Amino acid sequence: MNRIVQYLFVAFLLVSCTSYSQEYHLKFKDTRDLQKFLTWSPSRVPLVSCHRGGPVPGFPENAIETFANSTKHQPSVIECDAGLTKDSVLVMLHDDRLERTTTGSGDLNDRLFADLKNVRLKDNDGKVTRYHIPTLDAVLKWGRDKVLFTLDIKRGVPYQKLIDAVRRNRAEAYSIIITYNANQAAEVHKLAPDLMISASVKNRADLERLNSMGVPNNRIVAFVGVAQPDRSLCDYLHSKGIFCILGTMGNLDNKAKAKGEDVYSGLIEAGADILSSDRTEECGRELLKYSKKKGLKSTNVVMAGK
Template sequence: MKKLLLAFVALLSFTTVYSQQYALKFKTLEEFQKFMQWTPSRYPLISCHRGGPVAGFPENAIETFANSVKLHPTIIECDAALTKDSALVMMHDDRLDRTSTGTGPIGEKTLAELKDIRLKDNEGTVTSFHIPTLDEVLKWGKDKVIYTLDVKRGVPYQKMIEAVRRNKAEAYSIIITYSSTQAAEVYRLAPDLMISASIRSIADLERLNQMGIPNNRIVAFVGTSAPEKSVYDYLHSKGIWCILGTMGNLDKSAKASGDAVYSKLVDNGADILSSDRSIESANELLKYAKEKGLSTKNLGALKK
């Protein structure tokens, strides 16, 4: 009887999370590259930090990504870690303890050993969901989301890029880098892919250009506090979208003083908000886009 009840709950969860309503779709890599070139009429988006976890939906789970897409058009920021047998799986922490029923470093577990581990939501509640592989995530995301793919310590960019190629996910994947050296490595390995690069000043962009990275492959992560408007203006003049990380103080500010904070950040120059409050921030930007008359042909309803 208990097993039957658990099966019913799992089925109910599956049905709920796959009642999706929004999709970001790109027919070709060239169409995606064109979309990612900034124009004043660009459609502002939310990046769901670690996939948009909420009660009942844990970090870095496909079911959580599906729940996010049900609510709003979505960029999914997610994290790939390496197992003992060199498989890429979705996990932010070096250890399993906080986000799953497993224990110990993920790098000491094989993919088979992770199979029966279940994920916990941010309140510590155990869910019926399991740790997905990067391949499973990339297959699921086609015609649904844009990914910003983060590599955790010890994950070679080459291995991440091979997974993107293997799953033909070039037209909806952006590779996250944290230094000009990393960005240059990704560009050398995959000059056709979009790269998220840390850019907090004009000099940071000039350094990337000097290393051979063209502006039409760059998405700028401008930090977790809003830069001067002149930085936004300069990056926009080069056709570059700007990601502002609101996770942390800016999300706290919006929670305390009202979600209109998110619209003000976009008015000031942010194009993508990477948020831990993805539902609230996305609702605000959906309203903002409607008021401003912003739209994109790449946004459509998901097939149910």
Template sequence: MNQRFTVFFTVAFVSIFFGSCLHSNIGGADFRYSPNHIQLSTVKDLYRFLTYDEKRYPLISAHRGGPMPGFPENAIETFENSFRYQPLIIECDVRMSKDSVLVLMHDETLDRTTTGSGKIHETDFAALRKMRLKDPEGKATNYRIPTLDEALKWGKGKVVFTIDVKRGVPYAAVIEAIRRNNAAAYSVVITYSADEAAAVHQLAPNIMISASIRSTDDLLRLGDRNVPDNRLVAFVGTSEASPQLYDRLHGHGILCILGTMGNLDKQAATRGDTVYVGLVERGADILSTDRPIEAGKALNAYRNRHKLTSPFTK
């Protein structure tokens, strides 16, 4: 075999091998590895991307990053896996170690999602770093607990984060991490009351806020506290909002996040993933889901059918 043929054969083999590896079968469907970046250079880009209009580009938010077998919740490796399939919002959770390091973790304790035990706020970061993360089936992986800084550095030019700040973690510390990593253009801070939203806005007037808005009164309370509409996305809950609330929020230019994790995801798994399309058609703009691959495939078909595009997705 001459040298030229050897080189040709090697290149062809590598191309075929890696091409096949960039496909995976999830949920019985074939998906091509195709990263879809959300590229936002400035905070003004984020405002534009997350402002409602009639041609809005509906999105998936991967709850806790989109865990699945082999991929733990709140792990950068899981974010990377979820990001492969679609333009994506990553919902993640932040807690603080004993020595004040911001880490990604949902629970107050370590037992469910790591090989360690005890409370996070009673554990130094060095000890946290030695633990391995468990996937949803409870199997230990080789992945470690990431810091918020590491996640923000990874996400630049790729995704938008919605950051769930857990009890006991100062909003000021999270905002400082966002600023330290120049991440305001792709970060949204989650709040659960008008007072919390106002506190975040006072600390950082340019930061986008996810506010819990389940009624017109909730929207009025935010206005009374001088939180501008163009700094808000609305979390309307885990059941569908009324058409009147969707219309009111859209009239203010506010996108609506509907949490499908739980009953609505179960409905889609039972009745078919077109359930997700119905939720969007009735007013939801962002679906926060535990089934980001399946929901994303349904929304991608919807976007293609209606020829919906965004200048910020690549």
């Protein structure tokens, strides 16, 4: 009997270790494969976009280690932020200043990259971690065949410099460039007509303006805001083959926390396709459950053992 118990215990450990070591990966062969994945159909797989990479206690925002932790829980769109050092190195940092998220101080634009090498990142509780500020190059190299990035730039960073980094790292097949107005979207499309663009679309007129400025529907992922989505707008965008990103960070995340995680699946039912959340694990868990219930699958979503 003791031997049987031992065997069962070992089997339990093996199963536990196997499940823990697995990650959800998003893989795309090329930009055409990504564009196909992001062309809406009723069988599309809804995804969570990990706002600032999905920080949780012990894992700070905009860190590769945090991105990797997110992939343990769900297929991950990684929303992250690139700022520019004094010597023109693109690094991952949301704020203009260093104090909130790092052990450093001052404006990022006033600091040389060499000055940042010993700076450590803080998590959202203000606890210092062992992690350091990564460069955008390092992030893009890490992300291949793992995640889909939505890349944001901070004030003063030219889009051309961001696009150059995507090109340099051959990351076109797993990168979406975030823009906030039609002029920015048109600029990015002119600079890189093969790349996908996250564009703000709050009504039909916004999409018509994007189209009139030369941005085609098959390059657009529509950010529809941070409130309950307008179903008629989502239906209209879907009829054009366009995915809808809904920002749940803030009020909608709070609503899900208070009323239950099925709020997230309700938002998908209401027309959203990607939820940009600060509650990455909870949102991702609900979307996995929703996809399983609806039988939604994609060859671009794979399980990988470490």
